[in-house]
Amino acid sequence: MSESENDWLNNLIRKSAEVRENAHCPYSKFRVGAALLSDDGTVYTGCNVENACYPVGVCAERTAICKAVSEGHKKFKAIAVITDREETVTPCGLCRQSLREFQIKSIYCAKATPVNGKYEYRLFTLEELLPHSFGPEYLL
Template sequence: MDYSKLIYKAIKAREEAYAPYSNFKVGASVMTEDGSIYSGCNIENASYGATNCAERTAIFKAVSEGHRKLKAIAIVGSPEEYTYPCGICRQVIVEFSQDNMDIIIAKNKDDYIVKKLDEIMPGAFSKKDLGK
């Protein structure tokens, strides 16, 4: 699969990050079941608990527009190393994932790795565990 557009959108979203406390900007973009793409950046807050990660921003934008199934997500943080999603973001990805979706972890448009959700979140707690 060609991830160039998804990675590009994540890179552009990173430019909008509001990270005055950590100075660590992250961008993410998700592709929904129908091929729509939604992007988001991390948004920090002086009350650290109110901070939102880029992955959740992108996912929540997609969900707020009626999309419930994600095919892939691209995450771009540091251009020097791969930036994986945090634990809370991994759990949110699980909630809306489709078919062990692809997780694209990019330094830039040419340097990225692709993981399956099961690789970064083995034994995930999901709707299935609630009998749903």
């Protein structure tokens, strides 16, 4: 990975860590932040927003996707996801299907705390997270 590629990725992960601070998770205490990079370079962030009626809650990844789509963006290069755990945590099943809808193929799952200013992460492909998936092409 080149130095410049490393920089944009670290910035994307840093934005996911910043928005993690806004997580509304009084029930799970499980904060999540996501930063979604659109094809024109715009970054949309999202955090998890829980609800006293549990099923109403929305994950960070889908918050970011909905913000982007509502602003007119539907093409994306990558998403970064971060929690408070010092291990990589992957998106839930609902979010994987949402990533699939918009063909978000590079999913960077970061560890909670940067080391020397750099976040450690693991890159997953959409195919790894949701193999043999159902997608929009079946409905066209």
